[in-house]
Amino acid sequence: MTRTPPRRLLALALATSLASLHTAPTLAQTASAPSASSFTVSDIRIDGLQRIGAGTIFTYLPIERGDTIDSARIGEAMRALYKTGFFEDIRLDRDGGILVVTVTERPAINTLTLSGNKDLKTEDLMTNLKEIGIAEGETYDRLALDRVTLELNRAYNNRGKYNVEINPTITRLDRNRVDVTININEGKAARIRHINLTGNEKFEEEQLRERWESNESNWLSWYRRDDQYSREKLSGDLEKLNEFYLDRGYVDFSVDSTQVAISPDKKDMYVTAGMTEGEIYTLSEVKITGDTVLSQEQIKRYVLVKEGQIFSRTFLELTSDSIIAALGNIGYAFAEVNPIPDINREKRTVGINLQVVPGPRVTVRRLAFKGNTRTTDEVLRREMRQFEGAWFSQAAIDRSKVRLQRLGFFESGSVEVETVPVAGTSDQVDVVFNVKETTSxxxxxxxxxxxxxxxxxxxxxxxxxxxxxxxxxxxxxxxxxxxxxxxxxxxxxxxxxxxxxxxxxxxxxxxxxxxxxxxxxxxxxxxxxxxxxxxxxxxxxxxxxxxxxxxxxxxxxxxxxxxxxxxxxxxxxxxxxxxxxxxxxxxxxxxxxxxxxxxxxxxxxxxxxxxxxxxxxxxxxxxxxxxxxxxxxxxxxxxxxxxxxxxxxxxSIRVMCRAEGSPPPIPRKTYSDADCAPGTTLDRVVVGTGxxxxxxxxxxxxxxxxxxxxxxxxxxxxxxxxxxxxxxxxxxxxxxxxxxxxxxxxxxxxxxxxxxxxxxxxxxxxxxxxxxxxxxxxxxxxxxxxxxxxxxxxxxxxxxxxxxxxxxxxxxxxxxxx
Incomplete structure (x- = not known):
């Protein structure tokens, strides 16, 4: 069955066709007629420019004088110019043999202002906005600003603030400029009203949540702020739950489901996590393989896991870290220890193969310092316990970091260390100390x-x-x-x-x-x-x-x-x-x-x-x-x-005498008037002691x-x-x-x-x-x-x-x- 189009649509189509007959012919509109749309460009004219120079357009425009262009070349040129992000609108017309490029520039951002942000630092936000393309001096793009709004909402939601309001304001200025103001109303973080763990049969919920950062509202929450919901905190707490069971031998433990519900007013959160505990596993074997560099006897001193013990991931990690530290102190900066488990679920045992990969032994080519705008390198170098040309030593580097921090010249906790491999060689590294000066x-x-x-x-x-x-x-x-x-x-x-x-x-x-x-x-x-x-x-x-x-x-x-x-x-x-x-x-x-x-x-x-x-x-x-x-x-x-x-x-003892007729003396047992000069009597004896x-x-x-x-x-x-x-x-x-x-x-x-x-x-x-x-x-x-x-x-x-x-x-x- 064929349906007859309504009269209103037919009339609209007819009017559109008639209008196109009276429109000045453009290159795009005549693309269907090759003889009419193809021509040789004798010159190029740019219209509509305000801030951007014509040379910028000629740089990106893939058409030059003398080129013969058609609809395909026109499409390619428009895509190249739009890709620059400088323009809101682009039109290509023909004036005889002249190609006319008419553009509408996007405005430039004059100032960028953030207000109301407390949880997220302004410096960090400005850095992230610049990566997206929103920064002072950059071209304003509404789509980029929308993307910023979405990202900010997501960042605050991850911190438990679901009532956050992001309101960008654009103020038009002369010379095609705009002021961008992003007003943030963070609101309050949603409070955790209830946490429910299911599936735990061996341990009480209170014991499982003892080290959690997330907690239900309590009388200490005003200080700890542990009832403020955060997705990152909850993920970390679930990882602590996993560690708790793995440290007690529950190798098959798993968190099966996590549900987070929010109240209609977005102020209260309800968290439910389901788990499977499994059974306790013991260690059936612990062996060390690979290139240990040190002797087996020396390496075994750092092994904290023994055959017959209940499996513990913490002890296993401490063992790996101890071996890595021992190798790191003799030059193996990139040493690795890979624990490979062999799980026998029938016997409920785990065999551990500690595979040691020492990597190349490296020396420190150079010690470098960044951020010391006032303090000379010499002052920092004399605190170093790691020396240039010596084998890399993690203990010496850690000690150097502590000594720098204790100088009092840098902000608390601002000393950071980077180990940078030297390009073109595998046995040298540079150690970079990053500091942030403070008032001294x-x-x-x-x-x-x-x-x-x-x-x-x-x-x-x-x-x-x-x-x-x-x-x-x-x-x-x-x-x-x-x-x-x-x-x-x-x-x-x-x-x-x-x-x-x-x-x-x-x-x-x-x-x-x-x-x-x-x-x-x-x-x-x-x-x-x-x-x-x-x-x-x-x-x-x-x-x-x-x-x-x-x-x-x-x-x-x-x-x-x-x-x-x-x-x-x-x-x-x-x-x-x-x-x-x-x-x-x-x-x-x-x-x-x-x-x-x-x-x-x-x-x-x-x-x-x-x-x-x-x-x-x-x-x-x-x-x-x-x-x-x-x-x-x-x-x-x-x-x-x-x-x-x-x-x-x-x-020091001194006899104090008085002239006759003076007030009565203070009686003393040891000395008498005989100790005084003629005409004087004993007043007192003073002793300078203590x-x-x-x-x-x-x-x-x-x-x-x-x-x-x-x-x-x-x-x-x-x-x-x-x-x-x-x-x-x-x-x-x-x-x-x-x-x-x-x-x-x-x-x-x-x-x-x-x-x-x-x-x-x-x-x-x-x-x-x-x-x-x-x-x-x-x-x-x-x-x-x-x-x-x-x-x-x-x-x-x-x-x-x-x-x-x-x-x-x-x-x-x-x-x-x-």
Whole structure:
């Protein structure tokens, strides 16, 4: 049956045919008549150009003067021009023998702006957009922008954000330009309301999900963010589930199905995973084949899997990694160990063949450094434990990486290492260290504030990496309520190639202890010191300081404590000269300079004033700090400080007599009036012994026991006739702290939040030590390395204190630079 077309369609077809008869003939329209469409091009004219030069079109146009063209050549030319991506529309016409190319250019992107993106970094997004063709200066393509919108939606969906809104805005400008703005409303990640595992008969679901990053909403989700759904996290958790069973011998374990359902409002997720556990397999045989390089006995030392054991993939991977590391340390940079299993399902056993493929033994041709815009290569090279021309060693490279990170010149975690094969040879590699510089000092005018010092002004030239040489230099002028200080210091950490460091310090200061929460006296001191350091091992070093100093004490009877005035009277002078030496040992295994997460720091030092000094004494100090990474959410820091000081040699004893008619003397048993000059009587006997008061240890404040006012703990004394308590410190110091850092709470390496427990005190001497006198506090703290300087805030609750203690729960320090 033939259906008659409607009249409306027939009329439309007729009108179209008539219109084509009156249209100026173009090359495309006359392609069906070869005699009319084929012609020889005498010239080419380009119309419609604005930004693009005519030469660009002639470069891509496959037609030249003198060519004879037809419909096929016309189609080829249009495809070539469209392929450039520069044009929205192209038309080819004929004007006699002239080929007329009329184009409509696509606009250029003037500016590209992203707003609202928090989960995805702007730098990363800009890089990805440029790869797609959306970048400032590029030609605007609507299809490319649509592709960007789809990719962004997919990226946010993978992060569990299904309510994301991507709104591109195009603003037309003059000269055929556009501004592209991509507004992103990320929304909130969908929350996991329920996780259901099916098929697990041997283990409880709680045990299976113990190491999962994904979890149902719970009271800790505000911190861990483990209830935020992410496709990548779920895939990783299912892999952990697979590892859990494979580590316990379930070779046939499999995840059969995974279902993820989302609520209609796209806010809640429901996850269901079905599994088959299988049976436990044991190891029937473990053999090593291939070119082991090392002897079988040496290789077997690294084998952790033994015949008869329950199969464990973790032990198998550790075995492979250990063998690879052993070979990597003797030059086999590309060694491989391929475990080949032989599964017997009837006997439920697995035979393992560890096939060793060492690859070529390689030497390091060159060590290269990238990203060190200020630090010279020489500074980085002296930290290297891998040398050019030597056999490749993975252990040496790893150690070199840690040493670079601990310099403090680079951002935390920014040191990355690449091993690049040398083209044209199989036995050489280049090792490239990529770093990212951070601020290591500058010329600054700064100010700070704390409850202890009030407003502090500082003018300082401080550079730990002076001119990129690694030398440390500091010139400082500091002034606050209790201190005026002028100092200069210099240290060359590599005075010799063996790592011997040499430096010197010079300073002058005026110190008013009455404004330092300590006893009422002031001092003016100056010193010059030479500093020598020598590394013993990769982690151990010793240091020696030798110097001379002068300390003038200004004390006032009736205002200063009796302890202070008696000590000065015992020496008969208020100016103390000292020849001083200090010997120190330090061990540092921390993994980072600014924010370590594991490792230990220890320092033991002995300081002594040499014979011939006004007062002869010594001080012993011990510092300990260890970082324990409990998991990715918590890092525990345990630290302690111990200090002890005393005098040596003979005590300084002085008989204080008074003229007749003066106030009555203080009775003494050992001395009498016979010890005084004629016309005077015995007043008192003063003894200069023990650690000098101006060298005492102090405790309390943000640097020792938070929650107690700075320097107020420990022994106190009174001025004659006064009841005002004046802290004078002590010769024994014991402080310690447990501090839990939460690195995941703030998504930045520049800040960290912690909870702490501080304890300790200062005692007059060893005999005065009493555990019952220890003070304790607990609280929370925030440390932020802000652009304007470090900010430290703590809030503490004293757990063990006395009524006479000076408490200060909220404490902070703020320092900055311009």
């Amino acid at each position: 000092g500058s010329f600054t005018f700064g100010f700070g504030y704390s409850q202890l010092s009030g407003l502090t002004t500082t003018l300082q030239l401080s550079q730990n990496n002076f001119l990129g040489t690694g030398n440390q230099i500091s010139v400082e002028v500091q002034r606050n309520t209790y201190l005026q200080r002028y100092s200069f210091s210099f240290l060359n950490p590599y005075f010799t190639d063996e790592g011997l460091s040499l430096g010197y310090n010079m300073w002058w200061r005026e110190f008013d202890n009455s404004d330092f929460n300590t006893a009422q006296y002031s001092s003016t001191s100056a010193a010059a010191q030479a500093v020598l350091g020598l590394p013993l091992t990769e982690n151990d070093s010793v240091s020696l300081v030798f110097g001379i100093d002068r300390n003038q004490i200004l004390a006032f009877p009736g205002s200063s404590p009796r302890t202070v005035t008696d000590y000065i009277d015992a020496f008969g002078q208020s100016t103390f000269h000292s020849w001083r030496a200090e010997l120190g040992w330090a061990r540092d295994t921390r993994n980072d300079f600014f924010t370590p997460t594991y490792g230990t720091y220890q320092r033991l030092s002995a300081e002594v004033t040499l014979p011939g000094s006004t007062a002869e004494y010594f001080k012993l100090n011990y510092e300990f700090s260890k970082y324990w990474p409990l998991n990715r959410y918590m890092v525990l820091n345990t630290r302690a400080q111990l200090g002890y000081g005393d005098s040596y040699g003979s005590d 650690l000098p008061f101006f060298e005492n240890f102090y405790a309390g404040g943000v640097r020792s026991l938070r929650g107690f006012r700075d320097n107020t703990l420990g022994p106190v004394d009174f001025a004659t006739g006064s009841s005002f308590r004046q802290p004078i410190g002590g010769a024994v110091k014991t402080t310690g702290s447990l501090e839990m850092y939460f690195p995941a709470l703030l998504d930045t390496p520049a800040a960290r939040v912690s909870a702490f427990l501080d304890a300790g005190n200062v005692f007059k001497d060893v005999d005065s030590f009493d555990v019952g006198e220890l003070r304790a506090s607990a609280g929370v703290a925030l440390l932020w390395r802000a652009p304007v300087g470090p900010i430290s805030i703590s809030y503490a609750f004293p757990l063990r204190s006395e009524e006479t203690d000076d408490l200060e729960r909220l404490q902070f320090t703020f320092g900055g630079a311009f």
